[in-house]
Amino acid sequence: MPKPPRQVTIAQVAEYAGVSQASVSRVLNRNQTVDPSIAAKVREAVEKLNYSPSQTARNLVRGRSNTVALVVPDLENPMFQGVLKGLSREAANDGYRVLVADTSERVGEEEEIAIEARSRCDALVLVSPRMPAERLQSLIARSGPTVVVNRPVPSDPAAELSVDYESAARTLGEHLVSFGHTRIAYLAGPPQAYADRLRRRGLAEFVTRYPGVELVDLAAGSQVEDGYRAADAFIASGATAALAFNDLVALGLMARLREVGVDVPGEVSVAGVDDIPLARFAAPALTTMSVPRIEVGAQAWRRLRDAMAGHPATHPLSYRPILEVRGSTGPAPEASGWLSPGRPVLRIGAGIVARYEEGTTIDSVLSPRPFLHPVTTLGGVRVTDSHPTDHLHHFGIGVALPDVNGTSYWGGRTYVQDVGSIMLENQGRQRRDDLHVDGERLVERLTWTDEREIAQLSEIRELSGRAVRVGDDDGWALGWRSTLHANFGALEFGSPATNGRAGAGYGGLFWRFPTWDATVVTRDGVGEAAAHGSTSPWLAVVDPERNVTVLLLQSGTDAPLPWFARVAEYLGVGPAVAWDRVRTLAEGERLVLGLDALLLDRDVLDPAELERSAAFLDATRDRSPVPPSRPAPRA
Template identity: 85%
Template sequence: MAEYAGVSQASVSRVLNRNLTVDPAIAAKVRDAVETLNYSPSQTARNLVSGRSNTVALVVPDLENPMFQGVLKGLSREAALDGYRVLVADTAERVADEEEIALEARSRCDALVLVSPRMPSERLEALIARSGPAVVVNRPVSSDPAAELSVDYEFAARTLAEHLATFGHTRIAYLSGPPQAHADRQRRRGLADVAARYPGVEIFDLAAGSQVEDGYRAADALLAAGATAAIAFNDLVALGLLARLRELGVDVPGEVSVAGVDDIPLARFSAPALTSMSIPRIEIGAQAWRRLRDAMAGAPATHPLSYRPILEMRGSTGPAPESTGWLSPGRPVLRIGDGIVARYDEGTTIDSVLSPRPFLHPVTTLAGVRVTDSHPTDHLHHFGIGVVLPDVNGTSYWGGRTYVQGVGSIMLENQGRQRRDELEVDGETLVERLTWLDEREIAQLSETRTITGRPVHDAAGREAWALGWRSGLHANFGALELGSPATNGRDGAGYGGVFWRFPHWNAVVVTEDGIGEELAHGSLSPWLAVVDAERDVTVVLVQAGDDAPLPWFARVSEYLGVGPAVAWDAIRTIAEGGRLVLGLDALLVDRTVTDAGELAELARLARPVGPEAPLPPARPAPRA
């Protein structure tokens, strides 16, 4: 080309490399020659001159595994931003060939990424010494800690085992991975820790592997061993296990719970959706490139980096078949009989303008009819069953708009939140301690909350269940004034206290005063029933607490929500150091009852049996 253009080879090189100091006339000759000769530079020749290939090698044990595909995606995308490409090598779990494949890949590239290598540690260390710069994912590298990029799989296994143990599972199978895998050894350490801390829990091994077929083949042995739960080495194994259990007609999670590790994209689309420990696959790949880039530039990282997985609890795990009461203190569920009748949500995902707080939802009857609604379009700040007060010293724990006399309902920056400080579950009882924080994150009060659930049989032997709620509001941080829109001039809007938001039903409400919203709203009846004939459901609510009965707040025509009103038409005060106990008992019945006498009898069954246990004492939280 230099001869055709009538210039030197050095001039051609400078033009092709976009050197702006080249004489414009010479540059024009070179560009004309490039176009005429249809010339394209040889990347191989350039590599020979520069000593670089602008490629990096990724070596994985099984490219079909979506976990490794995610790492590849993150690595490729990030490297491309710096003008690099990725060469991929799959060892197909052949440990004997792994070192040779890695060396060959490195000979063609500028750097090396090894993901979950299976080779012995001494060979791995020698390989890194020969092949740097390198990054190793999921293996310790003692000779070069900066090359280490890992996931805390010990924590992942421990978290899953604790999750299943708190669901009442006492016989848990671990479907183990490749015996030479470091990640498998990490998982075993986490499982051993849980077995040591939960004396009644047995965790045993079933040989499996790392692929879908391995989980499929392990299903029969799992059932023969009498396990009620399984932790698979990874999601692929878990998905294979789910497929075989489905073929065998085994109910998941009713008979067997299944969990995996990695949270691959297919996990949430399985049937049922798979509980898994989420790993930031793409971020790991991107971080691997950043470390390689820095190492190639002569500024390597100075420390190893480890990621901690996050539990994604989905439908494939649930209570052990024989368990009952409150289970799983992390995300508690209430099991009565053969099913889960209530779930308790911490409420941390609620938007700040809706006053985040813990709540019960969904709540169902024994027959599975849902009796709560959450975040409905008509009132986005309604969340199942909870304690909500629209005015505590001017702060709203109701959420949404605030009623201002003479102005109306407007949005103010006055929404507080209820923060969980401690949670315990024991049989039929859940105990929670909370701090209520105002819009400035300053503690206003503390709460001790007790929620109970128990089976009930009526006089005819029909099954139902009873829910009990007690909240002690403690004025630890100063005197409290509890108000409502009604205390600020909005007639009939004295809501606030234990509030139950029902679904959109064509229901009726019944009190001692009769049937209908007009009679129920403001009634001092000790009980109130919500009756839906279409679904054949009756929920009887009974007041409890310091000043029961309070006036009932009851909405039916606009939406269906009820609860005893703490500040019906006057501000309620709690002196500093004082306490106010709010309470509600409920009986959930799968039949239609409108007779006042029978409803009164059901209300009696809703009350706790025997002397009621006192609320736990408050534990003052520090001002936030």
Template identity: 75%
Template sequence: MPNPPQRQVTIAQVAEYAGVSQASVSRVLNRNAKVDPAISAKVLDAIDKLNYSPSQMARNLVRGRSNTVALVVPDLENPMFQGVLKGLSREAARDGYRVLVADTAERVADEEEIAIEARSRCDALVLVSPRMPAERLEALLDRVRPTVVVNRLVSGEPAAELSVDYAHAAGTLGEHLLSLGHTRIAYLAGPPQSYADNLRRRGLVELTARRPELDVVDLVGGSAIEDGYRAAEQVLSSGVTGVVAFNDLVAMGLLARLRELGVDVPGDLSVTGIDDVPLARFAAPALTTMSVPRLELGAQSWRRLRDAMAGEPATHPLSYRAILEVRASSGPAPEASGWLSPGRPVLRLADRIVARYEEGTSIDQVLSPRPFLHPVETLGGVRVTDVHPTDHLHHLGIGVALPDVNRTSYWGGRTYVQGVGSVMLENQGTQRRDELELVGDDTVTERLTWIDEREVAQLSEVRSIRGRAVRVGERDAWTLNWRSVLTANFGALRLGSPATNGRTGAGYGGLFWRFPKWDAQVVTADGVGEELAHGSRSPWLAVTDPARPVTVLLMQPAGTEPRPWFARVSEYLGVCPAVAWDEIVEVPEGGTLDLGLDALLIDRAITDAGELAALVATHRSDWHPGPVAHPAPKA
């Protein structure tokens, strides 16, 4: 026969065994410092002998608290609210509290009753994005204190208020789409009773007041993924080229239906959301959105709630601003052309994106973080750049890369040390963007500071990149013009290369173009092939691949003394006019160094030197962006 279950030891039995009152036992359990040590010793001995485990419910009744707080949300399926819950639960657990969750399922009529019931079971309450009218909310707060309200203005109780500036978020998305050439966009609205929806509308109204060229069409949406899915047809019939959705769920539902309908996103329609929920970057395409600090909202909710329960409520409201995360779901308007979007510029010519300009801040330090162009494509869609190739992970599309600036590498990877060879040193610098602007519709101008491995500024650069569509015979093509002016305004510079350090033929460094791994030819005025191109002072060099077919004709700017070409073909395909080919270059303090390159990108393989020379005569440019201003030296 199985043993009958043991009855749980009671607090009365502990008191009897210890020869003290039940009140004394309770005081010991609650760690009351005023209990006589002798009595405390008797009680602890009795607890040990009887194997007593106090009932948490009983302890709560004695203490008058439950060590739980409640979270009330309109829809727990929304990852935004899940993030708040995670942040709240994690912080509360550190203080010995647990979180109970109530989901109102967007039923406004039930919110008040659910909140009151939740509060009756817990010590305090967090209300996230309540939908009820303002007067009902304020009356409710009088009954359920202490309370923190997230994403809702609380009249007369700023201490209880935590919010996100959704007006700014929606306005920022509108600005982003406008910068991409979209002048007619839709706002796919949220629930009509949502306070956050009103904030989004306000942000877009304020934007159109500043930018009257923008037309915002208001469309019925919702807050769930199904609402976005159902809205696709009305979005398409509205004639807009861009969409600001109420949240990421609505945006992802819209993307799913557009994919079924065969709509090109972002080619035909750009889609953006708000919240940056975890699945946003895994959408197809990855969703451009405003990133909201979900976990921090939850954590801050607990900190304010804890202080309020202790009788020390906060004295001011707290508001967060979301951050724009530009991803693949937003792009230029179908009719837009030239450089677009100052945050992450793209170049659109002849109805296609031909180049993207990346800031490079996410690049690992050993690869020497720096801005670069990639991908770059011909008008026919042939990609002519590579990034992080397996043979040289530090090769980044098209960019300025110098392997030795006062012994700091802005090239990335290994450094050549004479007598030792290529070794990995901690000497990689960073090209930091200080300012970027679009000049007209065809030029990007950027101001950078080059910072060494000790975070000391070494030089400043003003960089201008221009892109234009051209006609070559019967074909459309385009030209890329790059000009960089480096200034030694932090002290004199000594520029070298592996060749100047003793490695023969390795004079690379300058405006470097890394091509994909092609079976290509290089042609210069000196002839065909890598052997003739490497070290040539030809004013031009062509990379051509009949298999694609494509030709990229690289030209050193008109009016300049040609630099030797560094050209690799067999090992990998990379080209640059070399700054320090075989001699150190000295730049005195206050002096400048000009770098430049013109490129003609044609969807045809051209190997004839005479034809290439004729194209050089037509498309080689003496363009200069004009006077430049350099950042002032910093202490």
């Protein structure tokens, strides 16, 4: 192999030009005091010899390298990769590069590696350093500009950039408790990791708030293999939920649980911390605390850049993670009733039969509102549809009114007298102000705001769920009661029918079913023609093909409201507030809308049997008093 050509030196350039090396150096550094004739000789020599100045030599002359060092304990961890990405991207914008050093969790060598990295660079970023506090203090004192991520710096708090892992652990604990878990395992991180201490603090505070919770401490680590190895100890602990040090540990744990046939989240729940990219692609997707990794890296550069310019930060900065609820967490095996106030689910027996969505992601033209979906029978047959292609503004079970003082809380097109259905900018929204779950009951307080975000009315909504037995059939009963308060002024409730479209008096408590070839039955007869407009106190939707019956019983009003019933075009039913005439409420008055539903895994078409079931439902339903109104402030 031929030897590579030797690089031309500054001494050879000086010899060729017939000048001193110092003169060559001054010319290369654009010193304006050099004699023009000497500068011309140097430039000619540089061109003839094809001289390229050594970057290292230039750095020595200038006293800077335009490089900063990043030292991490484990570069395989996507959390640290995210910090590197943010740091590198921001540094590049300012003409800097990042040199990365991985200590591979070798605590004894960490300080030496950091010192060597700093000797080659202009400044230093330490991420989650593991070394003892006194060694860290000494390193920072002699390293010049330094930013430390996830570790306190008592001598220079302004150098601190952290993530609030204490609140992250506390929030995850509360999330698991909301699902009924009372024995929770913590798969701990590396003992020398300060982030592990923060998590332990958060968990200690969490346990004091929930004295009925038992926390099991299990040794793990920070890598996938650590979670995998800890799985057997977790299973033996009897815990129904695991809170892992980070996402990697959680993913390793889930991999081993899957191998041994433990269902997540059916038998146990698993949660992590960091929200690394793989978290939402796991099977099931991992519930975790989301950390802005890239932003942490970007902010580390900004602080480092300012420190190098002589303008160090004046205070520490901390980021609070955000809970990302996904499929890896669910109710504890023994839990029942309404669970998880964040995104409530209703568990009856061994399964989840309903989920309550806040509806904040609904498009504004579809009138955002909370709704129940999916809702299933005990046998697992889904009895709701949401956002169907035929009517995008139908969302499971909810309260939807097409005309409240001219504002649509139904969504989509509005029917206008002598014009027809057109798209208007009059869609309002139902805003959640408060939510509380307690066993079989969920209580929510809402404010309905118009298209200008001005409050029109407030609502107290109560949902309940319980197991029932009707004859030889096991089923469950859903209770829904909405109390609408005219506490912001008088109200007029209308519908397309009151605006001139015959037969379209929909609006109120509305239940959108899937696309079934079903039959509707009321006291007045069988079929859509008999049900539509009927004032029967009950209505049943029966699907013989799926062996399902949903019996709906009106409650809360002095007399039954007319039923709106669609079967041929789509399957959706509900008692209508403004069937063929406008309903008014004076300021201070209220309107109660209620339904009790019986869900059975059997098709019941006999009107007499349905009548008896309706009487049973009426006799056993919740008759607790309507809570007093607590008006929301005017918006």
